[in-house]
Amino acid sequence: MELSVCSRQSTVSKTKDKKLPTANCLLPTSSLPIAYCQLSTVTSSIVNCLLVAIFCLLPFTFCFAYVATAEEEPIICQANNIEYSKDGKKMIASGDVRITYKGIKLTCDRLKIDAQTKDAYARGNVVLSEEGSRLVGENLIYNLDTKEGSLDNASLFSPVWYGKGKKISKVSDNEFKVSQGYITTCDPRHPHCADYRISSQKIDITLGQRVQAKNVFFWLGKVPIFYFPFYSYSLKDNRPHIRVIPGHSKEWGAFLKTASRFNIGEGEGHINLDYYERKGMGEGVDYKYNSIFGEGELNTYYIYERDRLKAEGEPAERERYKLELKHHYEIDEDTNLRFEYHKLRDKDFNKDYFYSEYEQEKQPESYLSLTYSPGSYILSAKVKKQVNDFWTVTEQLPELKFELSETRLGESDFYFKNESSFNNFCKKAANRDASGGTIDKVGDEKARRLDTYNQLSYQITRLWNWLDVRPYVGTRQTYYNRDKNGKGDLLRGIYYGGVDLSTRFYRVFDFKSDFLGIEVNKLKHIIKPKASYNYIREPKLPSSRLFQFDSVDDISGKNAVTLTLENILQTRRRVRKFSENKNLGEVYPLYNVEEREEEEIVNLADLTIEADYYMHHREGHPHQLSDIKGDLDLNPYDWLNIDVGTVYDSYAGHFKEMNADLTAKGEKWGFTLSNRYQRSESCELSAELDYALNSLWKIGIYERYDFIKQKNWDSGGYSMVHGYRIVHELPCWIVELNYDYKKIDATQRKNNSTVWLIFRIKALPGEAVEISK
Structure with a gap:
């Protein structure tokens, strides 16, 4: 093959064996590409001077080429x-x-390229x-056009994931x-990366979509931990498959609790085997x-218990299960359909096996509802049914509202409001106790x-x-009807009647202060x-x-006046804002905040006091003034917020309830102090x-202590909880060690202590490998 090289002459030179020194070259985008250097027709002395200058500059220059066919x-x-x-x-x-x-x-290091087919062959330190x-x-x-090809001894770097193989082929965009x-999600470029990886003879990766492989081994360092005959992982989110x-x-x-993740179309699920x-x-x-x-979720679980800890006389073997279905269909912008079905074998099933769900909803409802809300009004239909006969449920068959x-x-100043509903009620009492035994059932209340x-x-x-x-x-x-x-x-x-009277006064004080570090630039009292x-x-119908x-x-x-008084102190000051430091957060998410200041109006203090005064005596209430x-x-x-809510009995002269929260947050720390008080019940x-x-x-560190329940421990309930955790960040992992202690059974004076060792993959923070005791 005859080649042309960049030359200092005005014509193209042809050579087979000899290469000339490097020079600046330009390949025009019209017709076929050629190399040329343009020189003006000048006197011989000027040409000689230019040639000397060119040869002096050649060692410091690169060759530039523009290769193209017409209109490309x-x-x-x-x-x-x-x-x-x-x-x-x-x-x-x-x-x-x-x-x-x-x-x-x-x-x-070296490249051969065909300008017509756009085929490229590269060798040595290749980076694409x-x-x-x-x-x-x-x-x-x-x-270069189809973006398809292959690379030997290759590494693949993409957001979150890294890959390495004897050969990596790019089969589409x-x-x-x-x-x-x-x-793996561990960056192999990190010198101290104690990595994990998923290996196979063939791995298919579709960026932003999915990873699939067969005969897969999961490695931790140099040790194989698990084997999977088939592996499929969605890259649409940052959560692991197992x-x-x-x-x-x-x-x-x-x-040992395990969950294997699978995807069907746009859906996602887990197969749980424990x-x-x-x-x-x-x-x-x-x-x-x-x-x-619409969208929704299906949750099922089954266990045939062979309980070795059951007391004598209680069944040691029994079936326990749950079937739950939730669905939401947004028919259009104004119309929503919702459906929930919860079938449990007994009332304590979620408490025993899914405690976090039990805390959120101790008695889940089964219902079907259709709601139409175009703006000024809401039209709805609802059906609620008793599915579990160990709970008392007020059925609605149906409710129209x-x-x-x-x-x-x-254009007047009159306003109209309406609430109308039809209900077919049936209140069904529970007929089974917590263990599933039959109890005397109270008759249904229907109306x-x-x-x-x-x-x-x-x-x-x-x-x-x-x-x-x-x-x-x-x-x-x-x-x-009855x-x-x-x-x-x-x-x-x-019949109802009443009137609301309200107003608003304020005054601005030209006052500036930095007393105790509390910045005040003018003060507005509202x-x-x-x-x-x-x-x-x-x-008349009681x-x-x-x-x-x-x-x-x-x-x-009711015949009462409600009195409300709100006082607000406002000022303008510089407020520190903390946000994610993206440059640092990719490496150290535990320490990924950056600070900035913004000037805004803040409420230094906001105090609201409210009480009802009744014009008549209420049954069971000797006084006309309600709690304050x-x-x-x-x-x-x-960085500091204090929120206090109280209920005060003015006649008895004591607080019946008090809830207080103190929240403080800095760049590297956070602190919360809370108090929940109910007179004679808990503090x-x-x-x-x-x-x-x-x-x-x-x-x-987390501490919780109930002074009243600790004092009256025999009456039931826990009295104290405390926990500690240490979090350490590694290049690929976040390791968290937790210890919790709490009293869980007052009658038997049982205590429970738990130790968790949690490993979180930094690139997949949504899930974790957890070891607990």
Whole structure:
């Protein structure tokens, strides 16, 4: 093959054996590419001078080439040396070669490229970079147009995932095949990376979609831990395919909980297979789906218990299970369909095996509802059914409801509000106890009810330029087909009336201070008093004759004034804001915050006091003044918030309830102190501290103590909980050690202590490998 090289002469020189020194070259984008250097026709002396200057500058220059056919984006090439074939269709570059073409960047030691077919052959220190991926290896065969090819002894770098193999083939724009290799989320470029990896003879990777492989080994360092005949992992999120939790507890004994993740279309699920030394084998399937008819989840679990700890006389073997289905279908922007079904074998099943779900919802409801809410009103239909007969449930077969929010009538200042509903109630009592035994069942309470509430109000704004007035009248008419005594066709009428008075005063003080570090730049004091008079006429049909299905059935007369006073102190100051430091967070997520300051208006203090004064004596309440409610919110510093809520009995002279929270947060630490107080029942104090010692270590302490329950331990309930944790960050992993202690059974004085050792993959923070005892 005859080649042309960049030359200092004005004509193309042809050579087979001799290479000329490097020079600047330009390949035009019209017709066939040729190399040329343009010289002006000048005198011989000027030419000689220019030639001497060119040869002096040649050692400090690169060759630049633009290779293209007509109307095509050019291939831009930089190298120490570039050679061309006689017809100009092929190019050979060597020495620090750099290619740029249609978003592709290719660097190597030596490159051969065909300008027509766009086939490229690269050798030595090959790096192929495209959007979302980077390939590094030795020998590359690649087509710049189809973006397909292969690379020997290659490594693949993409967001989150890394791959390495004897050969990596790129079969489409975002599809790769790794031969005799592995994938991992540990960055192999890190010198101290104690990595894990997933290896196979053939791994298929579709960036942003999925990883698939057969006959897969999971390695931790140089040790194979697991084998899977088939592996499929979605790259649409950062969660692992397998979850394994070994551990030990007093109730279960030694246990091993496993969950294998699978995907069907847009849905995702887990196959759960668990072993409990003192219970037996448990299995189940969890599946979350998303379709054109909505989204939802299915949860199932089954275990045949062979309980070795059961007391004499209690069944040691029994079936326990659950079946749960939740579905939500957004038919259009205004219409929603919801369905929930919860079938449990016994009332303690979730408490024993899924405690976090039990804490969120101790008695899940099974229902079907359809809601239409275009804006000013809501129209809904609901059916609720008793599915588990160990819980008392008020069935609604069905409930039809219409709610019209306060709507302005034309251009007037009148507003109208309506709430109407029809219910076919059936209150079914439980007929089984916690262990599944039959109990004497109370008769069902059945009734149909048609209820409507209508309210008309008038809004007067800025009366006398300072007072807002809102009078209203309302009526509730309710039909019952029967009462407790069996008497039918009852009509109850209740009449409402009242007025709301409110205003707002403020004054700005030209005051600046930095006392105790509390920054104040002018001070604005806002006072917002409000008085509401509410009247409800005593219904002629007393609630004692009615089945109590909900609050509508328990309405009594009222004649009271509600007094509310709110005081606010505002100022303008610089506020520190903490946000993720993305440059640091990719490496050290435990220490990934950065600080900035913004000026804004803040409430230094916000105090609200509210009480009801009744014009009549209430049954069971000797005084006309209700308990006084208070709420105080303090923000003395941008890193500190104090929130206190109280209920005070003014006649007895003591607080009945008090909830207080202190929250403080700095760049490297966070602290929370909380108190929950109910007179004669509980006084719980809890505190939590998190502190980042440095970029690699973080500690946490949690304490909770109930003074009243500890004093009256024999009456039941826990009295104390405390926990400690240490978090250490490695290049690929976050390791967390937790210890918790709590009293869980007052009658038997049982204590429970748990130790967790949790390994989290940094690139996959949503899941963890957890070892507990």
